[in-house]
Amino acid sequence: MTVDISVLIGGEAGQGIQTVGLLMARTCHMAGLYVMAINDFESRIRGGHSFIQLRISDRPVHGPARKLHMMAALDERTYGLHQPELTEGGLALIPKDHADTMAQHHRCKMVDFEGLAKKAGSSILANTVAAGTCLALLGAPFDLFENVLKLTFNQVEEKRLAQNVQAAQYGYTAAEDETFKWSWHWAMTSPKGRLVDGAQAVAFGALAGDCRFSAFYPMSPATGIIQRLVDMAQTVPLVIEQAEDEIAAVNMVIGAAFAGVRAMTATSGGGFSLMTEGLGLAAITETPIVIVNSQRPGPATGLPTRTAQADLQFVIHASQDEFPRFVFAPGTPFEAFSVTARAFELSERFQVPAIILMDQYLNDSLFVAEESFEAPETVAPYTADDDLEDPAGYRRYALTDSGISPRALPCKGPALVKACSDEHDEEGHITEDADIRDVMVTKRFAKVAAMRKEIRPPEVIHAGSDILLICWGSMRGAMVEAVNQLRVDDINCGGVHVVDMWPFPDAALSEILEKVTQFFVVEQNQSAQLGQLIRQQTGCQYTDAVLKYNGRPMSAGEIIDAIKTKLR
């Protein structure tokens, strides 16, 4: 039997929608199922509308579903907004008060979430009641859910746990006279991998990259990354400081990196805009830093809590003038983990800034990751203070064939280290000399040849197909699912996913694209930024683009429909 069920729970901000999503995801995960949970919320503390969409399956799932099988509406608005998404025969659980609007292509069941919650101790427990009813209808054993509640609340307080268990029981009881046509037998196998969101994966990667310092200014959706780091920082030599603004944050990171520790900051596009000045400083002073840009729609404030992939061209070109940099765009939590650790290593080795493009969808959604997250056994020191033959003659920007100068640290030995944001000579002194300027630009760009060798080629699925769908970053899950479904529908297509974005994998992509008749880029921006980049770097013109930029993640279904239309 194949399970692939989507459940939406929605209500107002402040009703614990994210918590209930986490509880249900944990329950599914503990039963050995695959699950993902997508958070959708507004930029507000109370009121409004927020929801979480769970996709539960006995096979790996990596992207959002378009249709819902079940909905639990904690308020009337949720039902009104999402009722069109219910599939034929779907089930809506709606609060008792609003029994009037009965659309007939799906079933409605009234559940007095709030009344039952009050009976269990507090109206705030309505989310747990809803989770109970949903899980009961899906067929989940009650003791499984009870265990998850214990795991979640046992560190908080006994009373809260007891109330939640009571609320869950009321939720289960409310489901007794109802059936759900897609319910299945929960076989209870051992959990698959780990449940993780992108934010936590980046934080894990930072630890595995030996990050010692982080400065940040709160900005959705990047704040979660730093929160995860703070949560884990207690036992490791890692200091985290909330800066007065993003400008200070990136400069603190540069100062710490200059002094000799690996350092990073995380922000979204608006904060990254403020950091571009510092990005250039890191570049000309050849100070290794890692910046995570968790994208959201812009420009300016845009849609603070929503998702986008519209900063690719921006971060590749950000700052005045030009210089080498790494840009990565992970597509899964495991890639977010491994790419972050790699970014620290490569940034330090090449003494260049590294940028990681996340987005709200990857950042805030829960996924099952089956890969193991392992810290490397050693982290290579690239600083050179101990092996200097002539510390007195040390020159921070000494010319080398590789463009990489031995990097001594300030106050760590007799070598004096002079870093300078003006164009400088080998010693780090200001220069106006035209020849030295030429030499220094050439020196910095000399690193690119070796940087290119570190760039991993794009992932290709179903190589040798006539048609390719090409995406980057968090579009991976939906793209892979779309490709597999299109193949079932007799369309001979494959997929390409780019993670290592810059230096651009020109040669690898050219080779892939030469063999296909058509290729389509799939992106969450308006102008097909990857498509433009491919054309610029390889001369290959994409056939067409599947684009979405309303701030909501693209599903496989949307990609399939768009591709079929374009191929017609």
Added chain:
Amino acid sequence: MVSTNDYHSDYPNHWCPGCGNFGILDAMKSALAGLDLPPEKILIVSGIGQAAKTPHFLQCNCFHSLHGRALPIATGAKIANHHMTVLVSTGDGDCYGEGGNHFMQAIRRNIDVTVLAHNNGVYGLTKGQASPTSMEGMKTKMQPGGVIAGAFNPLAVALSLSAGFVARGFSGEGDQLSDLIQAGIRHRGFALIDILQPCVSFNRVNTHKWYKDRVAPIEKSHDETDLITALRLALGTDDRIPTGIFHRRESPSYTDRIDKLNDKPLTDHRYRPELLKALLTDGYP
């Protein structure tokens, strides 16, 4: 023993003849030698401006950074390795204008750095525009009708934020300035030394003589532990410009208050994968 010669640099200096910066540079060398601090033990972070070029003119580790950003850079560097002696060489535009918010927040953090703010009341590097500390009414090519905004009072601002060490020096009083710099470096926590200096090229109002006629050491009876008295002195009541230590009171610095740094600097930890194993295998988010 470290001598001022140990700080000698051959890098050619292009400050204008008669610039107040020369007096400040000499006072820095004599202060550092006086503290027996060798060049390899100090880090000077600077922003942009004529003052920010200072670290090129003496032997030291330096990070010559961006306009206004010296303090965040210095903060990050100090957190990474709090065993370094960190000085910030900055100017009135750099520290109080472009970097104004960083200035306030660095004071709040009480990060242990010594700020030498070369304050000449005008922008020198960009050739003569008003600075945050230009006197109201001062005419420049850019402000031909005179500066409209009131002058920024760095000492009063620092004191209002309870900065632990607040002093004013004058580039023309080298011995006093050297003593102030030594006291500032010895102070554990944020130290501000606002250093008045003439700009011989662009400030026709606050000349060397103008300062000479007004500066006067703070009276010996001044209680430097009393914040309110210091604030009153900083706000000024007459034409005299008091110089010396306005306020000094130590409290734990930013890095003192981070338990993790008690043992050793962040730079001195070796990578320990075993610490990460438990974190990376931890169950639920």
